[in-house]
Amino acid sequence: MVNQQPRKYHAHVWDEPIILEMGRKGERGISIPKVEKEIEKAVKEYKSYVPSKMLRKKRPKLPEISQPHVLRHYLRLSQQTLGMSLNIDIGMGTCTMKYSPIINEELVGLPQFTETHPFQDERTVQGILEIIHKFARIMCEISGMAEFSFQPGGGAHGIFTNACMIRKYHEIKGELDDRNEIITTLFSHPADAACPATAGFKIISLHPDPETGLPDIEALKTAVSKNTAGLMITNPEDTGIFNPKIDEFVNIIHEAGGLCAYDQANSNALFGIARARDAGFDMCHFNIHKAFSSPHGSMGPACGAVGVSNELTEFLPVPIVTFQDSVYHLDYDRPNSIGKVREFFGNIETIVRAYSWVIGMGAEGLKKVSETSVINTNYLIKKMSNIPGVTMAYPKQNIRLDQVRFSLEKLKKDSGVGTEDIARRMIDFGIQEYFTSHHPWVVPEPFLPEPCETYSKKDIDYWVSIIKYVCDEAYANPEIARTAPHNQSTSKINQGVLNDPNNWAMTWRAHVRKNKRPTHK
Amino acid sequence: MTKNRELVHPYIPNSVPEVTNEMLKEIGAKSVEDLLKGIPKRLRFKRSLNLPEPFLVEMELRNHVEEILSKNKTCKDYLSFLGAGCWQHYVPAVVDEIIHRAEFLTAYAGNTYSDLGKWQAFFEFQSMMGELLEMDVVSLPTFDWGTAVAFAIRMSSRMTGRNEVLVPKIISPERLSIFQNFCQSKRAPNNIDINLVDYDSKTGSIDLDDLKKKISSKTAAVYIENPSYLGIIESNGEEISNLAHNNGSEFIVGIDPISLGILNPPAEYGADIVCGNIQPLGLHLNFGGGVGGFIASRDESKYVSEYPLHLVSIAKTEDKKGFGFGFCSFDQTLYITREKGKDFTGTTVALWTIASAVYLSLMGPEGLRQIGETIIQKSHYAAQTLSKIDNLEIIFSPNFFKEFVVNFDETGKKVDEINKKLLTKKIIGGKNIANEFPNFGNSALYCITEMHSKKDIDRLAAALEEVLK
Structure with a gap:
């Protein structure tokens, strides 16, 4: 079944100019x-209201461009973008590229939402407050936590918010002077290291065991001390492997006096199956733009929803939406809150x-999401076995949850074609490139598919058939992958300029300045 | 639906039981439980999630959500004068058409080859903002204005090795709170002290004497906003810039981009780093969701090497026939160096970036000049009209852009009380700032944009006269 012939594909090539080259004066x-005549008469010229300097x-x-040409330009740019809705977007592990229901786009586009101002009297925004409040209750049930805030604008921001709450907790206890270390793992998202560092903590990263891929509990015991402020950890980590000792990790941190934050970026296989609070975690965050179907938006707007246990609700950002006497309120009166993020x-x-999305799923539907995600992942693993050059990382862990990390180390050794080459070659078949993995690449030449519930058995078969096709091709003719892409809107770029101050250009004006003759017409 | 009939959900193709069974068979598992055995029993959730009854039929789901949202009163049905960082400007239809395209809406992290158009839109956003700001480096925006400035403060601290920042006392309390979270607790070793600079009590602009008093060898950066949180156009930009630079400090300016058709861009009076909110450029209010904060600077390595945010650079193809894009200095982000990277970025507000690119290309230089003129004349008409009402006073400088402070002390009525009465006339009054700035008394911040007609402003004035009677 994996020997399907690839379908014909070529991306749009519009060769669009940069918009600053378009239009005419x-x-x-x-x-x-314009201002009405009466206003014009009543007020002075605009210049008299601005200090001359x-x-x-x-x-x-x-640029000065007529409307049809602006529209045409951006429509063409959109056509040169391979959105999830248009392809089998299985490759982006940790990103949960699931279907974003169209009905929700219509609902969120209603003026009853788009034309509401955040500082309106709460009695005039009862509808939106009701949704926030009800969704917080749903998230509490899904995670076992006691309260949620939706203020953080992305996953990393949610992690930063949790780090700020850990900081506040120790500050109020008078222990922040000593408690300045956050422990994380190398296979947790890099934000679990970077965000607490921004919040002022030192970072200790536990490395994965080369056999199991799991962080070593003995290393954790060595790492904890009176300086431990908390643990920030993903589970399953970016390997799809569930850490079976996760509650013991939590206990060790608690005994040392720290708090535990669960990065639930990889939660798609856990709905109704396992909950953060039940493993003892004090706080968690979910990516609403991933497992909860809000579209990724080319990279946001997003939400890193943070949930906390009863003991920590006082630290959440303000305001919290409450429900009293049949009215929804914005509660700002929370003296120990970290304030705003x-x-x-x-x-x-x-x-x-x-x-x-959740209300269109229900409890049974949510569990079906997770079960399907697990079945899809393990089916993909089965289909991927015996593809030349491809190995699964940590093969002793033969069952995975929402995603799985593979390695092309052998392919690279045999053919010189590495994972970034294969990623670029995949897209020649109308399939979005896969995500290699976060750095450092402990697993050499990695890639990390996540076949979530959106994808059918046939989708998975086709995706695997393309991997097989390009790997076979790499053995037969490595040059094709190395020089890929060939069927795309543009060809391989010179990466060197991106780190070269004399050539990088973040704006057209800088580009024109650095290249006396612009390269494009 | 009978109890043991499996749920087949329209969003889940493999929920057809026959397919599930085929796949399980191929995997060699009896049931999905076999695949979940990696999760110890003690950690398994034992019951079913207790969630509300679902609406499995799309038609019913639509009715349900629409019914809840219909409880909102909107700034479309009501006449609103709220601003304070989320402003009601007109969103051209073409903007919404483009950002609803499934290609942009559902793309994510694809590189320049599969997502060339997305990257080009990002580069065009940066390029047009660069023209508006007269700066060569503009980042992809982060979550909001406050976070952008907080990052700029941290950039300045790293560049200067100093750990104090001066910010104006007249600032959004929300932004200030964000700064505090980013500048860390006083107890942390790498904390940055935030010191507030006083305002001139007559004009509301920066008190230069107080700035001179407070600036020191510890000052990493001086931050001002122009127009300020309360709408005032700062006239001493150059003096403040000189004070900062003579002290070896960075000068950071926060702006409202829709003002820059008529207001001088901060680079012209010496700003090193410029930040601001892109919401006026084609984003709906979205209950405060439609915001995003950019950072811009000169094209110098010392700045570029401190950006935590994504910087999209244009790059030629290897065959030199075409072009693509990539992230400049990606190695300094958390994605490569984890905690050793420059703070953090991640999923932010890319779709809003595309909206702003479309907006700027529709507006052009003339559109931005005209909208600036229209806004400032309308806001001054409103201030003039309101100031004719007995006991009502417009405080601070006559140099404001689209927001101004109305003081109600002499009316004997509280802002909340007045706003409640305005609401019965389907008017949403200005933001009550009595708690934020007790010194300014019983005051409200009113916002006027191109959306307000003369009729709207006259209606507000008549309603206020009646309410204050």
Whole structure:
């Protein structure tokens, strides 16, 4: 079955200019409302309201383009973008590229949501507060936690928020002077190391056991001390392997006086199956733009929903939505709160969608999501066996949950074609590239598929057939993958300029300045 | 549905029982339980999740969510004068058309080959912001304005090796709280002290004497906002810049990008780093969801090497015939160096970035100039009209852009009380700032944009007269 012939594919090639090269002087994309005649008479010229030093002297060199051409340009750019909805997006492990239901886009586009202001009187926004409050109750049931905040604007931001709460907890106990270390694992998301570092902590990372892929509990025992502030850990880690001693990890940290934060970025296989609080965790975060179906938006807007146990609710960011006397309220009166991590309430559009997604699933549907995710992953593992050059990392762990890490070390050794080459070659078949893995690459030449519940058996078969095709091809003719892509909107770029101050260009003006003759027409 | 009939869900193709069985058979498992045995029994959730009854039929789901949302009163049905960092500007239809495209909406981390269009839109956002700001480096935005400034403060601290920042006393309390979380507790060894600089009590602008008093060899950066949180256009940008630079400090300025068609971009008066909120550029209010904060600077390695955020660079193809894009200095992000990286980034607000790119290309230089003129004239008409009402006073400088402070002390009525009465007339009054800035008395921050007509402003004035009677 894995010898399917690849379907024909070629990406759109529009060869669009950069927008600053488009249009011509005098064209307009939209008309601006002018002030009424009566206002014009009543007020002075605009310049008299601006201190002269603060008046803009030079017109910004923005393009001048008519509306149909702006539309055409961005439609073409959209066509040169391989969104999840258009392909078998199984490769992006840790990202849970699931279907984002179209109905939710319609709901979140209603003016009853889009035209509400965060500082409106709470009595005028009872609908949106109801959704936030009800979704928080749902998240509490899913995780076992006591309260949630949706303020953080992404997964890393959720982790940062949890680190701020750990900091506040120790500060109030008067122990922050000593408790300045966060323990994490190398296969937890890099944000579990980077975000607590920004919050002021020293980081200790536990390395995976070369046999099991799991962090070593003995190393944890050595790492804890009177300086331990907490543990920030993913489970299953970015390998799809569930840590069976996770509750013992939590106990060790608790006995040392630290708090435990569960990074639930990889939660898609756990709905109704295992809960953060039941393993003893004090806090957790979920990526609403991943397992809860809010679309990834090319990289946000997103939400890193943070949940905490009863003992820690006082530290959550303000406000919390409460329900009293049949009215929803915004509770700011929380003296031990860490305050704000984001202005207003967060990307609430993600919460409207996630509420609608969960309420369209129910308990049975959510469990079905997780069970299907597990079946899909293990089916993919089965199908991937015996592809030349591909091995599964930590083969003794033959069952995985939501994702699985493979290695192309052998392929690279045999053919010189590495994982980044294969990723670039995959997309020649209309399949989004896979995610290699976060660094450091403890597993050499890695890749990390996550075949979540969105994908059918046939989808998985096809995806595996493409992996097999490109690996076979790499053995037969390595040059094809090395110079890939060949059927895409553009070809292999010169990576060197990205780290070269004389050539990098983050704006068109910098590009023009550095290349006396711009390369593009 | 009978009890033992499996749920076949439209979002889950493999929920068809026959397929599940085929797959389990191929795996060599009897049931899904065999695949979950890696989770110890003691950690398994024993009961079913206690969730509300689901709406499995899309039609019913739509009705359910629409019914809840219909309880909201909107700034479309009501006449709103709220701003304070989330402003009601017109969103051109083309913007929504583009960001609803499934390609952009559902893309994620694909590189320049599979997602060339997404990357080009990012680069175009950075490029057009660069023209607006007169700066050569612009980042992809982070979560919000406050976080962008917090990162800029931390960049400055790393660059100067100093651990104190001066910020204006007139600032959004929400932004200040974000700074505090990023600048860490006083007890942490690498904490950055946040010191507040006073305002001139007449004009509301930065008190230069107080700034001179507070700036020191510890000052990593001086941060100001222009226009300020309360709408005032700061006229002493150059003096503040000189004070900062003569002291070896970085000068960071926060701006409202929709003002830059008529206001001088901070680079022209010496800013090293510029931050701001992209929400005015084509984003809906979204209950505060439609925001994003960018960082911009000069194109110098000392700045570029401190950015925590993604920087998209254009790059030629190896065959030199075309171009693509990639992340500049990706090695300094958490993705490569974990805790040794420069703070953190991650999933932020990319789709809003595309919205702002579309907005800026529709507006062009003339559109931005015109909208700036329209807004400032309308806001001054509103202030002029309201100031004619007995006992009502517009405080601070006459140099404001789209927001101004209305003081109600002499009316004998509290802002909350007034706003409640306005609400019965389907008017949402300005933000009550009495708790945020007790010194300014019983005051509210009013916001006027191009969305407000003369009729709207006159309606507000008439309603206020009636309420204050």
